[in-house]
Amino acid sequence: xQLYVNGQMVEVNSDPDTPLLWVIRDELGMTGxxxxxxxxQCGACSVMLDGKIVRSCVTPLSSVGDAQVTTIxxxxxDPVGQRVVEKWIAHQVPQCGYCQSGQVMAATxxxxxxxxxxxxxxAAAMVNLCRCGTYNVINDAMLDLAGLGANKGETL
Amino acid sequence: xxxxxxxxxCDLAGDSxxxxxxxxxxxxxAGVATGALVIGMGIPLQPAxxxxxxxxxxxxxxxxxxxxRPDNRVRFLSPFNEGGQGIFTxxxxxxxxxxxxxxxxxxxENAPAGHDYLVVFGKMRITGGSFSTRSSYTTMRxxxxxxxxxxxxxxxxxxxxxxxxxxTEPGHVIHKSTGQKIAYGDLAKDALDxxxxxxxxxxLKDPKDFRWIRQPLKRLDVPEKSxxxxxxxxxxxxxxxxxxxxxxxxxxxLKPGVVRNLDEVKAMKGVHSVHKLDGAVAVVAERFxxxxxxxxxxxxDWQEPSAAEKAKIRYMPADFSTEAFTxxxxxxxxxxxxxxxxxxxxxxxxxxxKTVSATYHSQYVHHAQLEPASTLARFNADGTxxxxxxxxxxxxxxxxxxKTAGLKLEQVNIHSPILGGxxxxxxxxxxxxxxxxxxxxxxxxxxxxxxxxxxxxxxxRDPLRPMAAVRFRGALDASGMPVAIEAISACEGPAxxxxxxxxxxxxxNAVEGxxxxxxxxxNRRIAQVYVKNPTSLAYWRSVGHSMNDFLYEGFLDEMADAxxxxxxxxxxxxxxxxxxxxxxxxxxxELSGGWKRGPFTAPDGSRxxxxxxxxxxxxxxxxxxxxxxxNAAGKVVVHDVWEAIDPGSIVNPGIIKLQAxxxxxxxxxxxxxxxxxxxNGEPEARNYDLYPILPPxxxxxxxxxxxxxxxxxxxxxxxxxxxxxAAIANAVSTLTGKRVRSMxxxxxxxxx
Ligand code: FES
Ligand code: FES
Numbered sequence: 001x002q003l004y005v006n007g008q009m010v011e012v013n014s015d016p017d018t019p020l021l022w023v024i025r026d027e028l029g030m031t032g033x034x035x036x037x038x039x040x041q042c043g044a045c046s047v048m049l050d051g052k053i054v055r056s057c058v059t060p061l062s063s064v065g066d067a068q069v070t071t072i073x074x075x076x077x078d079p080v081g082q083r084v085v086e087k088w089i090a091h092q093v094p095q096c097g098y099c100q101s102g103q104v105m106a107a108t109x110x111x112x113x114x115x116x117x118x119x120x121x122x123a124a125a126m127v128n129l130c131r132c133g134t135y136n137v138i139n140d141a142m143l144d145l146a147g148l149g150a151n152k153g154e155t156l
Numbered sequence: 157x158x159x160x161x162x163x164x165x166c167d168l169a170g171d172s173x174x175x176x177x178x179x180x181x182x183x184x185x186a187g188v189a190t191g192a193l194v195i196g197m198g199i200p201l202q203p204a205x206x207x208x209x210x211x212x213x214x215x216x217x218x219x220x221x222x223x224x225r226p227d228n229r230v231r232f233l234s235p236f237n238e239g240g241q242g243i244f245t246x247x248x249x250x251x252x253x254x255x256x257x258x259x260x261x262x263x264x265e266n267a268p269a270g271h272d273y274l275v276v277f278g279k280m281r282i283t284g285g286s287f288s289t290r291s292s293y294t295t296m297r298x299x300x301x302x303x304x305x306x307x308x309x310x311x312x313x314x315x316x317x318x319x320x321x322x323x324t325e326p327g328h329v330i331h332k333s334t335g336q337k338i339a340y341g342d343l344a345k346d347a348l349d350x351x352x353x354x355x356x357x358x359x360l361k362d363p364k365d366f367r368w369i370r371q372p373l374k375r376l377d378v379p380e381k382s383x384x385x386x387x388x389x390x391x392x393x394x395x396x397x398x399x400x401x402x403x404x405x406x407x408x409x410l411k412p413g414v415v416r417n418l419d420e421v422k423a424m425k426g427v428h429s430v431h432k433l434d435g436a437v438a439v440v441a442e443r444f445x446x447x448x449x450x451x452x453x454x455x456x457d458w459q460e461p462s463a464a465e466k467a468k469i470r471y472m473p474a475d476f477s478t479e480a481f482t483x484x485x486x487x488x489x490x491x492x493x494x495x496x497x498x499x500x501x502x503x504x505x506x507x508x509x510k511t512v513s514a515t516y517h518s519q520y521v522h523h524a525q526l527e528p529a530s531t532l533a534r535f536n537a538d539g540t541x542x543x544x545x546x547x548x549x550x551x552x553x554x555x556x557x558x559k560t561a562g563l564k565l566e567q568v569n570i571h572s573p574i575l576g577g578x579x580x581x582x583x584x585x586x587x588x589x590x591x592x593x594x595x596x597x598x599x600x601x602x603x604x605x606x607x608x609x610x611x612x613x614x615x616x617r618d619p620l621r622p623m624a625a626v627r628f629r630g631a632l633d634a635s636g637m638p639v640a641i642e643a644i645s646a647c648e649g650p651a652x653x654x655x656x657x658x659x660x661x662x663x664x665n666a667v668e669g670x671x672x673x674x675x676x677x678x679n680r681r682i683a684q685v686y687v688k689n690p691t692s693l694a695y696w697r698s699v700g701h702s703m704n705d706f707l708y709e710g711f712l713d714e715m716a717d718a719x720x721x722x723x724x725x726x727x728x729x730x731x732x733x734x735x736x737x738x739x740x741x742x743x744x745x746e747l748s749g750g751w752k753r754g755p756f757t758a759p760d761g762s763r764x765x766x767x768x769x770x771x772x773x774x775x776x777x778x779x780x781x782x783x784x785x786x787n788a789a790g791k792v793v794v795h796d797v798w799e800a801i802d803p804g805s806i807v808n809p810g811i812i813k814l815q816a817x818x819x820x821x822x823x824x825x826x827x828x829x830x831x832x833x834x835x836n837g838e839p840e841a842r843n844y845d846l847y848p849i850l851p852p853x854x855x856x857x858x859x860x861x862x863x864x865x866x867x868x869x870x871x872x873x874x875x876x877x878x879x880x881x882a883a884i885a886n887a888v889s890t891l892t893g894k895r896v897r898s899m900x901x902x903x904x905x906x907x908x
Binding site: 031 | 239240241242374375377378379380381382383384385386387388390391393399425426443444445446524525526527528574575576577578579608610611810814815817818819820821822825843844845849850851852853855857858
């Protein structure tokens with residue numbers, strides 16, 4: 001089966017029912033996309049399909065078709081993704097970091113669709129779990145990215 | 157790390173570990189290839205010391221910790237693992253300060269197992285107890301100073317100048333009078349081959365000259381964690397590796413009997429083999445998803461252990477329920493074993509103007525770190541074992557794994573990748589670590605095997621934060637001031653659950669937070685009645701404090717109410733003469749815009765109230781205020797948490813603030829929604845759907861003030877947690893007029 005991942009066509013032979021997450025991690029060997037729950041609960045496995053955020057742990061390979069898969073490995077190749085990463089660093093968002101690939105993907109997908117989201121739109125899009133409690137700083141970084149006058153660096 | 161090596165840690169281990177362990181920089185003998193050329197992240201570098209050499213005091217063997225590369229970057233092997241608490245950066249600041257090397261030039265990795273790294277109070281090594289910085293601060297500064305001294309010695313020879321005339325500026329040795337300047341990277345080879353000087357011979361900097369300590373330096377690991385490049389145990393891979401998934405026995409202690417559909421599972425496409433293990437059946441496959449489907453499909457006849465086997469493990473009986481066990485704890489009688497006493501309780505109660513009594517209880521909670529447990533094991537041709545696993549205590553795991561695998565200690569190379577959250581999850585817990593499975597499967601298949609626990613298997617074996625029921629009674633004098641308090645906790649502590657219960661001793665982890673309170677209540681008695689749990693117990697972020705400060709501070713508010721006192725004013729009164737805590741309590745009051753209890757109506761029309769609580773965990777002091785309301789569904793909304801935290805003295809105020817926000821958030825999660833429920837010996841929840849953790853839309857704004865009293869350095873990873881659940885519960889009690897005596901609040905009917 002052919003898959004378009006991070007701008008490249010790759011040949012994969014996983015069973016069509018295999019969740020995209022495990023195709024990415026095991027078959028393609030890209031471990032930036034994380035496994036947290038396998039049940040669409042946490043968002044650690046978030047990737048973009050044609051620019052839209054999906055939870056790859058519940059996305060069967062067979063459903064991907066010729067959609068463009070974007071993973072965290074290609075995040076800095078995207079100008080929006082690059083800005084998100086910059087702000088994630090500026091606001092010192094990650095703690096353990098395990099949820100952060102998914103958080104950065106969710107942020108990037110939102111901003112690609114809507115460069116100036118409102119607070120409510122941010123809240124509606126940024127729903128991934130973080131056990132380390134980085135929610136306040138994620139919010140700061142998002143307000144900053146959305147130009148909503150975030151108290152930039154306030155947390156430091 | 158500030159610069160990511162494109163080759164992930166564990167991939168490199170495909171090389172012969174034999175060669176890698178001989179890399180120079182950890183050899184003290186001269187003549188081996190230069191350390192300056194060493195590359196390779198995460199390679200199992202052996203502690204320096206030629207065989208037979210006398211052991212140096214932990215934390216002094218400079219070459220076992222430091223490598224300085226030709227480009228002047230410093231590779232530091234940390235005795236503490238990074239799991240989000242910022243310790244890699246803190247270590248770089250502390251060592252860099254005395255070494256005079258920019259912390260930003262550091263590449264930090266977790267050190268292998270070895271005597272040199274037992275720097276916690278100079279005798280052990282754990283990443284836990286909020287010990288890392290406070291227990292090793294001076295040792296690590298000395299280490300940097302020793303390394304600097306070695307560089308100065310090497311420079312003196314090279315420059316042909318007396319060592320006393322040399323100075324350093326970041327990354328360089330300078331000889332002012334001749335204008336010579338040499339980069340550390342050029343000196344490292346000579347310097348690190350020198351004998352390490354006597355630690356007593358080096359002097360440490362005057363703190364007023366600190367360049368990096370006490371500065372809010374950015375964390376070294378943030379860039380790679382923002383771009384998916386950070387490597388966790390879950391991500392490790394080596395050549396020829398197989399994947400394994402397991403089906404655990406539904407109850408701990410059960411043994412796998414017949415696998416009814418064994419042939420079917422074996423015949424599944426991609427399945428390599430099926431193995432019966434201790435308390436589990438594993439499916440091994442070329443890819444994890446196949447292994448997982450196989451493991452889920454297994455139809456196993458689980459068998460009861462014999463009476464003798466039951467006695468050896470923590471057997472989970474088929475009729476265990478948390479509901480019944482909570483009741484049992486609540487009804488447990490007896491005065492218990494004393495953990496703290498002061499004054500004369502009996503006469504204080506006899507002459508009391510008023511007495512109050514109530515029984516509070518806590519709940520079991522999961523660690524629920526986002527990275528489920530995994531372990532990769534590989535036996536090498538030379539009989540050694542390489543093993544990659546999340547852990548907070550490499551030497552303890554090494555000893556246990558050597559035993560399990562039938563190897564000598566030095567044949568087991570422990571690799572400790574950064575942790576995808578830990579909160580106490582990754583200590584040695586019987587039945588709760590995947591390494592025995594990885595070792596057994598690797599042995600059985602003759603290939604490297606990585607075992608990953610799915611969330612469901614993780615929650616089935618995650619050892620729990622204990623629960624307790626505490627019987628309180630308090631006595632007030634005629635003016636309404638508390639004069640006596642008694643707290644008897646029916647509980648099993650995590651330490652006694654792991655190391656065995658000693659009937660002559662109280663498990664201090666069971667009662668901390670009931671004990672050690674700073675309030676001047678002259679007569680007090682804190683005691684524990686040991687009640688054995690069928691569940692496996694564990695340390696959980698802030699350990700006993702995580703529940704006990706909630707229990708105690710709630711009852712203190714009840715005493716305040718009974719005496720007609722405001723809870724904030726009462727605390728101030730009880731802390732009279734204690735400058736440190738008075739300052740702290742006032743600081744949190746100010747941070748919140750001035751204490752007001754409520755209930756009051758907020759600008760948005762909602763009815764709100766505030767609560768206050770304090771805690772003295774792990775050598776630090778904390779005070780929190782929370783503001784709450786109830787939503788239309790009667791659920792608690794926490795709007796703001798203000799917290800003042802005094803860790804005595806500090807290394808990185810930015811990291812402290814973020815750790816405080818992190819710990820406070822976990823406290824909010826615990827008090828609002830977390831509870832492990834067992835029915836018929838099995839946990840009801842096996843994933844985040846039925847064991848929810850705090851989602852972003854319920855996270856309050858958290859405001860942190862770091863107060864630096866100058867007292868002895870305390871911990872920071874855990875101390876900001878315990879005051880928060882109590883402050884929230886006290887606010888809810890004020891708002892609803894109903895006293896909250898248990899968690900989680902989501903399970904209580906609060907609507908008025
Ligand atoms: S792993 Fe996919 S949502 Fe949790
Ligand atoms: S940073 Fe650890 S789970 Fe989010």
